[in-house]
Amino acid sequence: MAAPPRHVSMLSISNSNSNSNAGTPQSTSSEKPQTPQPPSTPQPTSGLRVPSNRKTIYDRHLNRSRNAESSRASFAYLFAEMVAYAQRRVKGIQDLEKKLNEQGYPLGLRLLDLLFYRSTSTSSSALSSSSTSSSPPNRPLRILPLLHLIHGPLWRLLFQRSADALEHSVSPDTPNEYMITDNDPLVNTYISVPRELNMLNCAAFIAGVIEGVCDGCGFEAKVSAHNQPTEMWPSRTVFLLRFGDSVMEREKVLERAGVK
Amino acid sequence: MSATKASRIGEEIWKTRIDKVNAELVTLTYGTIVAQLCQDYNSDYQEVNKQLEKMGHNIGMRLIEDFLAKSGVGRCANFRETADMIAKVGFKIFLNVAPTVTNWTSDNNQFSLIFDENPLADFVELPDDGRAQDELWFSNILCGVLRGALEMVQMQIEAHFVSDVLRGDDTTEMRVSLVRYIEDEMPPEEE
């Protein structure tokens, strides 16, 4: 089952995949020639007013904030409010995790576009990415490259480091299960979970981000976050990715076809 | 304390004492919060503004402790000093921007913060529904943050945006007014 649009009323934060066909000049998919859109036209397609000094998303480079920093505390406060807001609207841990997952999901969709854009236009000139032939297709077709995309570039974009481990389920019953481990998730930095909620892992939000990335790539998956503390890493978290049947079937077909 | 001194303090703390994250993580997380509210309140933007302000108030009440812990600054001598502290130290160490303080009223009880940069709104275009640009204050959480933070240091203030580049205005401006100073609370009388 392809994922139905879970979030219909997204604000159109640029690159939101739902309007990647809107023809905005910074549309990021590298496979798409970008020349037909005059890159200097600031007019959005619509009746939105824009400031005369052109401080719009269309006039500013998408990589402008790439290396920009903010404080970890600000993230923590926003995240805390997100958790508190969700908590007020749900009953029980499962609901709360589901809600957090849902909040992360659209973020995953958006980050995916940003990741692709960055991965093609990083080195050398950003503009050269409009010629498609030179850059290899970077959208993962198989599960493993997708997982590497999450474990590496996605984690680096979010947390400025790679995830700590990537594993495949050893059980023959669950070949569709993969695990990505973060020894010390940023989102849990300040969280001290009370005993009565000891199953709760607020990294469900990140699980949602991962799910968004997977779905956005066409890999239907369910992703959940689990506490797996060790003595050294008390907030160690394992993200369990369960890919859907359709993905596993396609995986077999592609395997036979020799697609990597 | 002068504005330049406040700037220096802000820079110094930002460089040496602040754990950093990728700014985009903050931007996008905030975006999902606003989007979620718009969804939950069926694009009733007045209500979204209100909720954002409330969230900000909650954040401000926590953030002020962090601010004091990091900056080690004491009480401000007057509201003008408070304004510089907010703009040059507070915004600097939490969002890595330093809005301009301007448009003081003659009684020194009201000023504006002009945001040249607003990291919360970096990837944002408001919904093109004919209403959002007139009704939604996307960054309204910041008003609440100021209200919550200053309430904890015994100042009751009121803050609201008067313009926003997301609405097509040329500047993003927040107006801040001091309502009153809050007295210390006493323990409840006994016997």
Add this chain to the structure above:
Amino acid sequence: MPVYSFYIFDRHAECIYKRRWLPRPTSIAGKSSRATDPQAGPTGLGQTVKAGDDDAKLVFGTVFSLRNMVRKLGGEEDNFVSYSTSQYKLHYYETPTNIKFVMLTDLKSPSMRIALQQIYINLFVEYVVKNPLSPIEHPGGVGVNNELFEESLEQFVTRVLA
């Protein structure tokens, strides 16, 4: 260097955390009407304040009056740091948000002002204020007595200050 007890009061003048390590010298306890207080035992875990347990109220009343007196005499910026009796020393640290940290130690203890400030900055702010699952304010002490805060306070007092 014995630390006897530790208190946090919030801006509403409520004791939101208290903890005792060592029983105070018997001479105090003997003179006090609460000599039989069972909670005065060594290394009790942190307790939220219970009704009728009023030493926190006495401590608050004392530091509140002292602080106000000090400000009257020395100006708004002035504050007291500690006072000593023949039995114990009380250390005081107040934030601009009106949170008050109080620690009772033996007489030989050096100034604990920095230690209290460290508890505020490194423990209270990090583990209570920033904890999303902890409420913003702490009526009855709720949210302060979380595991991270209590454990790190225990470590700080028993290892760093000892």
